[in-house]
Amino acid sequence: MKLRAIITLTVYGILAAIASLWMAKQSYSWFPPEASAESKLIDDLFALFTGLGTFIYLGVIGPFFYSLIFHRAAKYDLSDGPAIEGNTWLEVIWTAVPLVLVISLALASYRTYNKMAIRGPMDLVHLHLPQLMETAYALPLDDTPQLQIQNALETAPVEHIDVTARQWAWIFRYPEQNVTSTELHLPVNRRARFTLHSEDVLHGFYIPAFRVEQYVVPNQDIDFEVTPIKTGTYRLRDSMYSGTYFAANQTDAVVQPVEEYRQWLAAAAAQTPTPAFNQAASEYARGQAQGGRAKENTAIKGWATIPPAPPPVTNYASKQVSNK
Amino acid sequence: MTDISLKVPEAVRAQPYPGAPDNWKRFFTFSTDHKVIGIQYIVTSFFFFLVGGAFAMVIRGELITPDADLIDRTAYNALFTMHGTIMLFLWTFPVLVGLGNYLVPLMIGARDMAFPRLNAVSFWMIPVAGVLLMASFLVPGGPSQSGWWAYPPVSLQNPTGNLINGQVLWILAVAISGVSSIMGAVNFVTTIFRMRSPGMTWFRTPAFVWAVLAAQLIQLYGLPALTGGAIMLLLDLTIGTSFFAPDRGGNPILYQHFFWFYSHPAVYVMVLPAFGTFSEVLPVHARKPLFGYRVIAASSILITIISGAVWVHHMYASATPPWMRMFFMVTTMLVAVPSGIKVFGWVATVWGGKIRFTTPMLFALGGISNWLFAGITGIFLGSVPIDLHVHNTYFVVGHFHYVLYGAIAMAIFAAIYHWFPKITGRRYYEGLGQLHFALAYIGTQLTFLPMHPLGLMGMPRRVASYDLEFAYWNVIASLGGFLLGVSTVPFILNMVSSWILGEKAGDNPWRAYGLEWLTTSPPSVENFEEIPVVISPPYGYGQDRPLVASNPNPKTIADSGFLIEQKTLSPEPE
Numbered sequence: 001m002k003l004r005a006i007i008t009l010t011v012y013g014i015l016a017a018i019a020s021l022w023m024a025k026q027s028y029s030w031f032p033p034e035a036s037a038e039s040k041l042i043d044d045l046f047a048l049f050t051g052l053g054t055f056i057y058l059g060v061i062g063p064f065f066y067s068l069i070f071h072r073a074a075k076y077d078l079s080d081g082p083a084i085e086g087n088t089w090l091e092v093i094w095t096a097v098p099l100v101l102v103i104s105l106a107l108a109s110y111r112t113y114n115k116m117a118i119r120g121p122m123d124l125v126h127l128h129l130p131q132l133m134e135t136a137y138a139l140p141l142d143d144t145p146q147l148q149i150q151n152a153l154e155t156a157p158v159e160h161i162d163v164t165a166r167q168w169a170w171i172f173r174y175p176e177q178n179v180t181s182t183e184l185h186l187p188v189n190r191r192a193r194f195t196l197h198s199e200d201v202l203h204g205f206y207i208p209a210f211r212v213e214q215y216v217v218p219n220q221d222i223d224f225e226v227t228p229i230k231t232g233t234y235r236l237r238d239s240m241y242s243g244t245y246f247a248a249n250q251t252d253a254v255v256q257p258v259e260e261y262r263q264w265l266a267a268a269a270a271q272t273p274t275p276a277f278n279q280a281a282s283e284y285a286r287g288q289a290q291g292g293r294a295k296e297n298t299a300i301k302g303w304a305t306i307p308p309a310p311p312p313v314t315n316y317a318s319k320q321v322s323n324k
Numbered sequence: 325m326t327d328i329s330l331k332v333p334e335a336v337r338a339q340p341y342p343g344a345p346d347n348w349k350r351f352f353t354f355s356t357d358h359k360v361i362g363i364q365y366i367v368t369s370f371f372f373f374l375v376g377g378a379f380a381m382v383i384r385g386e387l388i389t390p391d392a393d394l395i396d397r398t399a400y401n402a403l404f405t406m407h408g409t410i411m412l413f414l415w416t417f418p419v420l421v422g423l424g425n426y427l428v429p430l431m432i433g434a435r436d437m438a439f440p441r442l443n444a445v446s447f448w449m450i451p452v453a454g455v456l457l458m459a460s461f462l463v464p465g466g467p468s469q470s471g472w473w474a475y476p477p478v479s480l481q482n483p484t485g486n487l488i489n490g491q492v493l494w495i496l497a498v499a500i501s502g503v504s505s506i507m508g509a510v511n512f513v514t515t516i517f518r519m520r521s522p523g524m525t526w527f528r529t530p531a532f533v534w535a536v537l538a539a540q541l542i543q544l545y546g547l548p549a550l551t552g553g554a555i556m557l558l559l560d561l562t563i564g565t566s567f568f569a570p571d572r573g574g575n576p577i578l579y580q581h582f583f584w585f586y587s588h589p590a591v592y593v594m595v596l597p598a599f600g601t602f603s604e605v606l607p608v609h610a611r612k613p614l615f616g617y618r619v620i621a622a623s624s625i626l627i628t629i630i631s632g633a634v635w636v637h638h639m640y641a642s643a644t645p646p647w648m649r650m651f652f653m654v655t656t657m658l659v660a661v662p663s664g665i666k667v668f669g670w671v672a673t674v675w676g677g678k679i680r681f682t683t684p685m686l687f688a689l690g691g692i693s694n695w696l697f698a699g700i701t702g703i704f705l706g707s708v709p710i711d712l713h714v715h716n717t718y719f720v721v722g723h724f725h726y727v728l729y730g731a732i733a734m735a736i737f738a739a740i741y742h743w744f745p746k747i748t749g750r751r752y753y754e755g756l757g758q759l760h761f762a763l764a765y766i767g768t769q770l771t772f773l774p775m776h777p778l779g780l781m782g783m784p785r786r787v788a789s790y791d792l793e794f795a796y797w798n799v800i801a802s803l804g805g806f807l808l809g810v811s812t813v814p815f816i817l818n819m820v821s822s823w824i825l826g827e828k829a830g831d832n833p834w835r836a837y838g839l840e841w842l843t844t845s846p847p848s849v850e851n852f853e854e855i856p857v858v859i860s861p862p863y864g865y866g867q868d869r870p871l872v873a874s875n876p877n878p879k880t881i882a883d884s885g886f887l888i889e890q891k892t893l894s895p896e897p898e
Contacts, residue, residue, distance in 0.1 A: 030780045042709050049710065053700040060696055064671045068689065073611070073678035078835075081612035081677035083866035091616045094668040095661060102657035102703065109707040110650055116709060201477040202576060204641065204716055208782025211713040215642045217577065218477060218570035222643055235791065239641075239716040239784045241471050243478050244397050247787035283397075302396025303466030304483040 016058040024051030035209035037227040040145040165203035168249040168280035183318035184253040187261040204239030244305040245280035268316040276317030280308035356440035365422025372414035379407040384805035392789040400788035401469035408472030430840035433521030438514040449504035460490040468494035476568040502551040509543035523858035535600025538624035546586035553582025584635035598735030609685035610677030613863040623662035656706035683757030687738035694730025719779025750826030756818040763811030770804025852876040
């Protein structure tokens with residue numbers, strides 16, 4: 001009987017471990033493409049959490065369901081179960097193991113955070129390379145993301161971009177060429193530093209393919225860094241609720257080869273600034289034209305709103321606006 | 325003290341003061357009976373649960389298609405704001421206070437709460453807050469559209485320029501609900517500290533009472549911060565002070581500290597009584613003592629302590645310095661330890677028991693399985709790098725609803741079914757109860773599980789429209805949401821018909837341990853003719869261990885109960 005229990009537990013443990021590994025591998029497919037070096041770091045960390053989380057989930061839910069299936073009372077059995085009030089050893093184990101586990105997970109998160117070397121608003125003493133070097137040995141996971149960040153920093157100066165968020169538009173300014181755009185363009189394999197400003201309320205600067213987000217706070221200039229490593233067009237979303245047209249405050253982030261990026265900048269600089277299309281302003285104007293406040297195609301009318309800021313005047317405007 | 329028993333009115337269902345109605349009308353009076361107040365809380369909050377649920381149906385209706393085409397964006401924003409506000413401040417908090425109000429005095433062998441009038445005042449503030457909140461639909465500009473966090477500067481933007489606007493009414497309602505909760509907390513803490521019956525030492529106090537105490541202590545230390553923050557916001561909005569308004573030199577991030585200092589621990593205020601319910605329901609329906617009762621009881625207090633220092637995990641992306649991110653990451657993850665102790669204890673409680681799948685047991689088991697999942701995704705969210713991706717996405721919404729609906733609402737239903745025979749004196753219909761559970765459990769998974777992949781893909785919360793890539797999971801979530809809506813129908817049917825027509829339940833239909841089962845169903849006004857004397861710890865299943873020294877209700881309860889020490893049989897009482 002004892003032996004059977006041990007074998008059952010071992011077999012279940014092995015199966016749970018296999019399932020957890022499988023889930024950890026699967027977890028990479030739940031995300032948008034890994035378009036920045038940071039996204040790889042986060043996906044690895046997420047996979048670690050998913051694996052452990054699955055194991056804990058199965059470890060608890062397995063015995064739980066086993067008990068629910070096999071320990072039911074017979075229909076006319078009114079007797080009580082065994083009077084077991086506790087077991088000190090078990091209780092010590094299930095306090096100590098989670099404690100060790102969460103401390104390890106916190107440590108792993110800390111190391112990932114360090115590798116990302118995110119520049120926070122008050123991170124005055126910004127440790128780039130030394131920190132990257134010293135944590136490199138620590139994690140068994142792939143260290144290419146760090147090398148990519150490091151290479152990006154060594155091959156070229158950091159690309160500066162001013163980001164302005166307002167109700168409800170994004171404006172990107174490339175200070176060296178004095179180019180403005182409503183679409184974010186970035187060179188691949190270069191570290192990009194955004195300086196985030198808000199003209200009115202809180203916004204959230206969020207490119208899911210880059211995996212990092214940062215609030216944009218009025219009256220504060222927040223520096224924020226990321227390293228794009230994959231060309232393509234990704235969505236940039238406002239992640240902090242910012243009022244009526246919040247959901248429409250989205251645009252594209254285009255990561256290009258360095259040459260293409262330079263050409264884009266030059267072409268944009270040659271354009272005279274014109275008012276760009278703005279989803280919020282256009283919806284609002286349509287509503288005003290109807291005489292009411294609501295859009296014509298909604299079933300239920302709404303209430304008064306803060307009017308959107310006038311459409312931004314920029315050298316370059318995103319081609320098609322796919323905001324739904 | 326012996327005089328007390330002489331003052332007990334003769335009639336079993338006599339009322340607290342002469343002339344008080346002794347029928348359904350008493351629920352509409354300023355009654356000071358904790359049981360009347362408990363039912364007032366539960367029924368009122370359930371009404372608001374239906375209102376908040378109706379809003380959720382409209383929200384899911386809007387989100388079943390990518391375009392903003394069902395309702396105007398302003399209406400959508402108002403509805404998710406009101407959904408969150410109502411579900412938290414007018415459903416989850418008050419219904420749990422109602423259950424606590426009903427059960428705590430019975431469970432500790434007291435005749436009422438420590439301050440019965442204060443108790444009635446606390447309750448009657450809830451309808452006031454509810455009316456204010458509903459009235460905001462009628463003012464120009466409509467209800468608040470700044471989310472249930474009411475973050476400035478959005479909450480300070482007042483498009484109509486009216487002094488009386490939805491946001492002002494929202495702040496007033498939240499402040500009133502806060503004051504009501506603070507008064508309730510004073511009452512609960514005093515009652516639990518001072519009014520436990522003789523012999524009920526701390527480790528003879530039921531786990532539910534421990535959990536309510538732990539939750540109410542959080543109310544006491546946390547709510548003043550939220551109420552203070554709300555008043556500052558009100559001043560900014562009405563008389564133009566500059567606490568949080570950036571254009572006048574204020575700091576909007578400061579508000580987030582005030583808000584989350586309370587509002588994260590508030591989740592524990594709601595989940596602790598749910599834990600307490602699991603700890604009460606499982607032993608009864610598995611016929612086994614609560615495994616590791618002392619540790620489970622004490623871990624509630626541990627949660628109270630840790631929850632005082634976790635609030636910044638809502639603000640990792642809010643211009644928060646790295647050292648703060650790291651500190652709060654560690655404290656947040658530590659909450660998993662006491663929560664884990666409880667889950668392991670519950671699993672060990674059902675292990676090897678004599679399990680009966682009654683409706684309350686099903687809801688408790690379902691709630692625990694949902695809590696396990698929500699607890700694990702909670703650790704994900706505590707990790708700074710992961711949170712920087714999923715913060716303010718549907719991953720958070722999914723996690724939060726697994727806690728709030730999957731665990732807490734399930735626990736509330738478990739509690740209502742479990743104590744329904746005690747509260748009404750009648751049995752509910754088991755078949756309808758099990759149907760309710762099946763619909764609610766499947767609905768929960770269908771609605772809230774798809775929100776996790778949506779969040780990982782990068783769908784922000786609070787959007788009225790979204791990109792096509794998110795449509796698939798949103799359709800499933802919406803259909804699940806409608807199923808959840810339908811699941812309340814058998815519940816309402818069951819409660820109303822059983823209360824009127826149900827079979828008489830008897831005093832202790834579950835053969836459960838606990839002082840509340842040593843009085844009539846429903847209990848008399850004074851609960852006990854004599855204050856019970858507790859002689860052993862709770863959950864004495866399988867050991868024939870009497871709970872009290874003598875029958876506290878000799879006139880109405882048969883003296884042959886297994887809970888009462890039989891003097892003739894045991895010559896040496898403890």
